[in-house]
Amino acid sequence: MSPAIRAKGAGKKAFINARLLDPVKQTDKTGGLLIEDDTIIKSGADVTEMSVPEGFEITDLNGACLAPGLVDMRAQLREPGFEHQETIETAGKSAAIGGVTTIIALPNTDPVIDDVAGVEFIARRARKVGLAKVFVYGAVSKGIEGREITEMGLLHQAGAVAFCDGVKTISSARLLRQALSYSAFFDGMIVQHPEEPELSKGASMNSGELATRLGLSGVSPLAEVIQIERDLRLVEMTGGRLHFAHISTGESVEVIRKAKKRGLKVTCDTAPPYFALNENAVSDYRTFAKLSPPLRSEDDRQAIVAGLADGTIDAIASDHNPQDADSKRLPFAQAAAGAVGFETLLPIALELYHNEHMSLLEVITKLTRTPAELLRFKGAGTLNEGTAADIVIFDPDRPWKIDPYQFHSKSKNSPFDGRLTQGRVLRTLIDGREIFTEGA
Amino acid sequence: MSVMGPAADHYPHPHLLGIEGLTPGEITLILDRAQHYAEKNRSADKTSNILSGATVVNLFYENSTRTLTSFELAAKRLGADVINMTVGTSSVKKGETLIDTAMTLNAMNPDALVVRHGDSGAVKLLSEKVNCAVLNAGDGRHEHPTQALLDALTIRRHKGRLHRLTVAICGDIAHSRVARSNILLLNTMGSRVRLVAPPTLIPSKIDRMGVEIFHDMEEGLKDCDIVMMLRLQLERMEGSFIPSVREYFHFHGLDRAKLANAKPDALIMHPGPMNRGVEIDSEVADDVERSVIREQVEMGVAVRMAALELLVQNHRKTGGQP
Numbered sequence: 053m054s055p056a057i058r059a060k061g062a063g064k065k066a067f068i069n070a071r072l073l074d075p076v077k078q079t080d081k082t083g084g085l086l087i088e089d090d091t092i093i094k095s096g097a098d099v100t101e102m103s104v105p106e107g108f109e110i111t112d113l114n115g116a117c118l119a120p121g122l123v124d125m126r127a128q129l130r131e132p133g134f135e136h137q138e139t140i141e142t143a144g145k146s147a148a149i150g151g152v153t154t155i156i157a158l159p160n161t162d163p164v165i166d167d168v169a170g171v172e173f174i175a176r177r178a179r180k181v182g183l184a185k186v187f188v189y190g191a192v193s194k195g196i197e198g199r200e201i202t203e204m205g206l207l208h209q210a211g212a213v214a215f216c217d218g219v220k221t222i223s224s225a226r227l228l229r230q231a232l233s234y235s236a237f238f239d240g241m242i243v244q245h246p247e248e249p250e251l252s253k254g255a256s257m258n259s260g261e262l263a264t265r266l267g268l269s270g271v272s273p274l275a276e277v278i279q280i281e282r283d284l285r286l287v288e289m290t291g292g293r294l295h296f297a298h299i300s301t302g303e304s305v306e307v308i309r310k311a312k313k314r315g316l317k318v319t320c321d322t323a324p325p326y327f328a329l330n331e332n333a334v335s336d337y338r339t340f341a342k343l344s345p346p347l348r349s350e351d352d353r354q355a356i357v358a359g360l361a362d363g364t365i366d367a368i369a370s371d372h373n374p375q376d377a378d379s380k381r382l383p384f385a386q387a388a389a390g391a392v393g394f395e396t397l398l399p400i401a402l403e404l405y406h407n408e409h410m411s412l413l414e415v416i417t418k419l420t421r422t423p424a425e426l427l428r429f430k431g432a433g434t435l436n437e438g439t440a441a442d443i444v445i446f447d448p449d450r451p452w453k454i455d456p457y458q459f460h461s462k463s464k465n466s467p468f469d470g471r472l473t474q475g476r477v478l479r480t481l482i483d484g485r486e487i488f489t490e491g492a
Numbered sequence: 493m494s495v496m497g498p499a500a501d502h503y504p505h506p507h508l509l510g511i512e513g514l515t516p517g518e519i520t521l522i523l524d525r526a527q528h529y530a531e532k533n534r535s536a537d538k539t540s541n542i543l544s545g546a547t548v549v550n551l552f553y554e555n556s557t558r559t560l561t562s563f564e565l566a567a568k569r570l571g572a573d574v575i576n577m578t579v580g581t582s583s584v585k586k587g588e589t590l591i592d593t594a595m596t597l598n599a600m601n602p603d604a605l606v607v608r609h610g611d612s613g614a615v616k617l618l619s620e621k622v623n624c625a626v627l628n629a630g631d632g633r634h635e636h637p638t639q640a641l642l643d644a645l646t647i648r649r650h651k652g653r654l655h656r657l658t659v660a661i662c663g664d665i666a667h668s669r670v671a672r673s674n675i676l677l678l679n680t681m682g683s684r685v686r687l688v689a690p691p692t693l694i695p696s697k698i699d700r701m702g703v704e705i706f707h708d709m710e711e712g713l714k715d716c717d718i719v720m721m722l723r724l725q726l727e728r729m730e731g732s733f734i735p736s737v738r739e740y741f742h743f744h745g746l747d748r749a750k751l752a753n754a755k756p757d758a759l760i761m762h763p764g765p766m767n768r769g770v771e772i773d774s775e776v777a778d779d780v781e782r783s784v785i786r787e788q789v790e791m792g793v794a795v796r797m798a799a800l801e802l803l804v805q806n807h808r809k810t811g812g813q814p
Binding site: 259260261263264265266267268270272336337378381382383384385386 | 612613617669
């Protein structure tokens with residue numbers, strides 16, 4: 053594998069002359085950071101070349117950005133069960149290059165993560181691999197079959213950080229009601245894939261002119277908001293915490309904006325394809341742009357950007373979904389949905405900054421602090437003293453062309469193939485160990 | 493001669509994947525050539541050796557006796573060697589993928605592949621992996637270009653033109669590749685297209701393709717030059733698109749009374765196979781004065797001869813290099 057991914061020993065390190073992006077203090081200023089072993093011991097404007105104590109190995113970042121490592125709240129690692137598509141190790145390498153230091157993995161593996169043993173297996177594998185920190189969602193229903201709830205409390209105690217049914221909608225109103233109401237006793241969060249399953253059955257792209265021209269069955273964008281509106285009623289009824297994953301339509305943004313105003317405990321995220329691409333990416337039956345939810349219209353894309361900018365959309369997740377070539381080199385309707393996302397997460401998110409929709413600090417906050425807060429992680433998404441030294445150092449301006457064949461993920465299914473973009477990760481540190489160094 | 497200008501002097505594409513992207517001149521070129529074969533097919537001397545030595549493979553992933561026979565006959569009348577491969581959907585599932593099949597056939601150096609597949613876009617995907625000419629014989633709900641061309645030839649023979657006609661395409665638009673190819677062709681040639689169907693069978697935003705939409709059959713047929721009926725594709729329907737066949741025929745089946753709204757010399761067309769008593773009444777289907785359904789079948793062979801000739805000749809010139 054690449055020599056770039058290796059752990060340099062921890063120890064006493066100082067980074068100076070950084071553009072320090074601190075999403076907790078909400079500051080964006082020149083400064084530095086001191087790390088001792090696995091912990092941040094100091095960060096701020098007063099960490100300069102002059103102030104670094106004796107014994108620290110000093111790195112001058114010459115103005116490169118330094119932020120907490122990215123916290124990716126939606127990714128599929130495909131292990132166990134689908135190791136030909138991705139493993140915890142290849143995903144960890146891919147994440148390291150993308151600046152992701154904490155991953156929350158979906159439970160739709162084989163076997164499904166619906167019991168304590170599954171949660172422990174993932175934790176053990178991730179520790180052994182020693183790259184990104186991996187946490188899991190526990191399944192909401194046994195076998196993600198949508199019928200009975202899992203042992204949510206025990207799963208939570210074993211380390212499941214929240215609950216979802218993978219890429220399936222929790223469609224039974226009764227099941228979702230029970231899950232929301234039961235998980236409230238330990239402040240659990242349920243994550244919904246909002247897509248009304250009956251309306252979206254058999255569909256492979258967004259409905260509209262393009263689907264009609266291509267002769268593909270389309271799913272109406274309303275399938276998303278219909279699910280969200282029903283679920284909001286259940287949140288109101290139960291007082292549970294519900295998070296909508298990868299929202300993709302303008303109507304969804306609008307409905308969630310209103311619900312938040314009413315004080316409901318709802319949050320949501322989106323993924324880079326939904327603010328950087330629209331349905332035209334599937335012209336010519338390009339299966340790499342087949343996603344779930346599907347890419348939407350240009351109006352929807354703009355509404356997602358607006359929702360990110362005004363804070364309606366809380367977080368940005370990669371929605372990393374590795375699929376091998378054989379699952380994609382098929383007629384469009386038969387091809388698998390999904391895209392790999394770790395290595396394009398930061399640069400595509402930075403387009404929001406380069407296009408002046410959001411400040412750099414706002415973009416970084418949605419990639420670090422907000423997902424960490426939603427998942428109740430105290431030690432991630434922060435540069436606070438005493439927290440784990442999980443950090444990313446990046447050049448926000450460096451231009452490059454996305455080439456999936458350079459990806460470290462086992463799968464190469466990216467809708468951003470060939471895109472010219474800006475922003476490259478230079479170094480990734482986890483617990484003070486430098487696990488990725490650009491160009492090394 | 494069409495107001496859309498003269499025929500193109502050559503067919504510039506390596507494949508025929510759809511009507512989309514063809515110019516009026518290219519369409520006229522194919523139709524002129526097909527008209528030549530239509531005459532020849534009625535004579536005693538039906539065959540030629542223009543494609544002698546060429547190999548044409550008919551690769552059909554959906555059962556179709558009519559289209560397969562039409563393509564086979566077209567290739568044989570041009571002197572080509574023909575192999576028919578009918579691949580059932582079930583054997584596809586356990587067997588090799590579409591791309592593997594394409595690569596395997598490609599290794600045998602055919603000059604043309606005629607492909608029918610149940611998935612939209614499948615024929616285009618296959619065309620990217622082979623270096624012979626590919627002819628789309630129908631992909632999912634996307635396109636069926638030779639059907640639109642044979643319909644156009646039939647219309648032109650009766651009306652003398654393809655512009656300034658009003659054509660009503662009626663029935664199961666949602667599941668029809670024939671409808672999409674016909675809309676594209678008729679719009680390209682300068683005719684007006686109306687779609688007549690219950691709302692559940694009209695795909696979303698199809699008005700953006702430049703058509704008028706009617707749900708009421710009598711209104712939709714008013715003063716039409718051509719009434720093109722589509723087969724109700726019950727096998728492609730997931731869920732309830734229509735309440736019953738009886739109700740469908742009552743509101744949207746073509747019978748004498750509804751036909752009376754069209755122009756007195758309106759042609760009745762159907763791509764076949766017909767569901768008699770579902771979308772069309774036998775009385776109008778078999779009306780020798782108005783129905784050109786059998787002539788459509790006849791023109792099918794002629795159009796496919798023209799398309800195969802143009803594509804294989806292109807392939808021979810370039811040796812398979814695009």
